[in-house]
Amino acid sequence: MTIAGRHKAAAVLVALGVAGAAQAQDGPPSEWLDKMAGAVQTASYEGTVIRIQNDKVEALKVVHTVTDGIVREKVIVQEGNGLEIIRNGNEVQCILPDKKSVLVEEWNDQSALFSSLPAGDIRFGSEYDVSIVREDRVAGRKTVLLAIRPHDEYRYGHRIWLDMETGFPLQTKLISQEGEAIEQVRFADIKLGGNIHASALAPSMSTENFRWFTQPKRTVTPIVDSPWQSDELPAGFRVVSTHEENLSARDTVVTHILYSDGLANVSVFIEPASDRKIAQRSSVGSSNSYSVETGGFSVTAVGEVPAATVEKIATSMRPN
Amino acid sequence: MNDAIKMQISAFVDGELPQNEAELLLRRLCQDGELRQQAAEYMAVGRIMRGEKIVVGMAQLRERIAAELDDENVQLDAPEAQAAPARFARPLAGLAIAATVAVVALLGLQQLSTGPADTGGEAPAVAEAVDGAYTVPQADEDPLRDYYQIHNASASYVGAGSINARLVDFQVREDLVLSAVNAAETVEADAEPADDAETPAP
Numbered sequence: 001m002t003i004a005g006r007h008k009a010a011a012v013l014v015a016l017g018v019a020g021a022a023q024a025q026d027g028p029p030s031e032w033l034d035k036m037a038g039a040v041q042t043a044s045y046e047g048t049v050i051r052i053q054n055d056k057v058e059a060l061k062v063v064h065t066v067t068d069g070i071v072r073e074k075v076i077v078q079e080g081n082g083l084e085i086i087r088n089g090n091e092v093q094c095i096l097p098d099k100k101s102v103l104v105e106e107w108n109d110q111s112a113l114f115s116s117l118p119a120g121d122i123r124f125g126s127e128y129d130v131s132i133v134r135e136d137r138v139a140g141r142k143t144v145l146l147a148i149r150p151h152d153e154y155r156y157g158h159r160i161w162l163d164m165e166t167g168f169p170l171q172t173k174l175i176s177q178e179g180e181a182i183e184q185v186r187f188a189d190i191k192l193g194g195n196i197h198a199s200a201l202a203p204s205m206s207t208e209n210f211r212w213f214t215q216p217k218r219t220v221t222p223i224v225d226s227p228w229q230s231d232e233l234p235a236g237f238r239v240v241s242t243h244e245e246n247l248s249a250r251d252t253v254v255t256h257i258l259y260s261d262g263l264a265n266v267s268v269f270i271e272p273a274s275d276r277k278i279a280q281r282s283s284v285g286s287s288n289s290y291s292v293e294t295g296g297f298s299v300t301a302v303g304e305v306p307a308a309t310v311e312k313i314a315t316s317m318r319p320n
Numbered sequence: 321m322n323d324a325i326k327m328q329i330s331a332f333v334d335g336e337l338p339q340n341e342a343e344l345l346l347r348r349l350c351q352d353g354e355l356r357q358q359a360a361e362y363m364a365v366g367r368i369m370r371g372e373k374i375v376v377g378m379a380q381l382r383e384r385i386a387a388e389l390d391d392e393n394v395q396l397d398a399p400e401a402q403a404a405p406a407r408f409a410r411p412l413a414g415l416a417i418a419a420t421v422a423v424v425a426l427l428g429l430q431q432l433s434t435g436p437a438d439t440g441g442e443a444p445a446v447a448e449a450v451d452g453a454y455t456v457p458q459a460d461e462d463p464l465r466d467y468y469q470i471h472n473a474s475a476s477y478v479g480a481g482s483i484n485a486r487l488v489d490f491q492v493r494e495d496l497v498l499s500a501v502n503a504a505e506t507v508e509a510d511a512e513p514a515d516d517a518e519t520p521a522p
Contacts, residue, residue, distance in 0.1 A: 027481045099501045108344050211504065241474070247466055254466075267471035271463070278463055285469070289464060300464070 029130040029146055035167030036160065042066050043168050046200060047139070047190030048078075053183045053285065063200045074201050086203060095203055095210070102207055105215040124245040127151055127236035127261050136161055138170040139187040148263065153177050154234035154309040155264045156286075166192055174286050177306070183286045219246045226255050228270055228299075232316035234309060244270075259303075259313070266303030266313055273298045281307065290314040329359050 021253045046067040051058050059078040064071070084095040094103040133145040139159045148158040157175035160302040162168065171186040221244045229239075237259040255270040278291040278300055290310040291300040294317070301314035328337060328345050337345065349356050 037361075043474065096498065098503060099498075101501045101504075180510075211501075213501075213504070243474075245466075245470055247463075252463075254463075256470060256474070258471075265471070265475040267474060269467045269470070276463065283462055284468055285466065289467065291464075298463075300467055301469050302464075304475070 029132050031130070032144060032146055032162055032167060033130065035166065036162050036169055039163075040170040043166060043192060044194075044196055045168070045190055046193045048188040050186050050188050051184070052181075052186075059188070063196060065196050065201065072201050074203075076204065084203060084205075085223050087203065088201075091204070095205070095207060097205055100210045101213065102210050103213045103215065127155065128157075128263065133159075135164070138163075139190045141165070141170060141192075142188070143170055143298055150177075152235065153306065154312070155261060155305055156182060158263065161186075163192065168192060176305075220244070220256075221246070226257060226270075227319045228257065228268070229254060229316055229320065230259075230268075230313055230316040231318050232312060233259065234261075234312060237264075237266065237313075240265075264303060264309075265306045266301055266305055266310060268313060268317055269300045269302070270297050270317070281311075283307070295319065323357070325355070 044067075046063045047061075049060045051060065061074075061076040061078060063074045065073070070089045071087060072089070073085075075085045077083045081099075082097045084093075084097070086093045088096065090106055092105045094105070096102075127150060128152070129147075129149045131147050131149075133147050136143050136145050142164040143161040144164055146158075146160045146162060148160065150157055157177075159171075159173040159175065160169050161171035163170050170190065171184070173184045174182040176182050222241070226242045238261070240258045240260045242258075243256045245256050246252075247254060252271055257268045257270075259266045259268070273293050273296055278298060279289075280291050282289045282299050286304050287302060288305065288307040288310045289300055289302040290307065290313075291298060292314050293299070297319075299314050299317045301310040301317075304311055325348075327343075328341060480488060
């Protein structure tokens, strides 16, 4: 190619790039979020997820299908004990190959509890600034990068790379108030949509001589309201649902109130206080919890929010 | 991370990097946390793409960097730490086993950290444990585990942060199955007569 030809080609590429950026930035960023919310609930996919947290990296093979609203999923840890988790609707099998063991859990249908939620009511409020940063590529696919910045210290920021075609999040980064990445999740490779054969969802090994454990089935009952409420709820959080969870393993009924600001969710669990003490603070992955006893009840807040948020919510819960 | 570093790391893991270059590489990895993370991610992706499960040089790499850093967090990944008592925190620390590459085991292995309050309680008992049979674990020893699970089940239907919730759920489930297995093994061990028990005199 001549120099003039190269310049011409470069000019075309630049023009295409600008056109692509303009396309991605057409319309408000919230439309991308709506697209994403729909995609994560309905997309079928198969791929490898890399998760980075606290300088620790792990890889997971994931197969996920949604057919007629029923979710089937297989997740395999690629290292160490090779844990496999297989979900078929409401039944979940956790297979630990090196221990030749399987734990079976069964839940009642949770989707029915949330499917009636008005989507517009649980989308983003004014607690975040959402902006389109640029176009990018993840796992070989075109993406649009969204930056979601919180206005206060009660929630994390997000960077989300959404598949340009489907709105599916191919990469997410959870950002602390100090600007540090708390957790990153990224697809190294992904096949979105298309036919995923049923065999891809089967256990990758025979479990014939494995030891099987069962967890007692959990049941969830929606309740209209609860006397409990927070008298100092961080701005933007709203009650999304209130349930009673029957934890038959502990012969306990727990009131569960789910708060959301449209992005971050916090659950509050209330049960009569007992001798069985609950750790005041804990964290798992990007989630934190805070537990306090008040008026003969144990109140625990859990969510993918900073520790200060779960503490504020747990300590502000009062019965009317 | 440039291609030269990537090639060096691959060569080291394969045991093909000359000694002097290996020393330089280790020094860089020890001094540069960002590079460690990039290297870890690079190796994770590469190994998965190649379908590899075990890489011999990884243990050596971990030991060398651990020795250089003298970081107490490294001890969390030691085998003896994995055999800690069967409590809620222990199996989650066990997730460190699943860390994709050894260098990333240098930091942040304790997935669940609890505050000053003591959770109390003993390891969960298991009614019976028979190979190939269903076993029902008895009452869970820590309500927090239930709470995390219930929250994650709900959160996966609400808002845009459901992927993070599902990953947390993944960790909790690993904890559950490990607890059940450990408890079953404890029951089995208790049920077996001690090898050195004295035989009563006839």
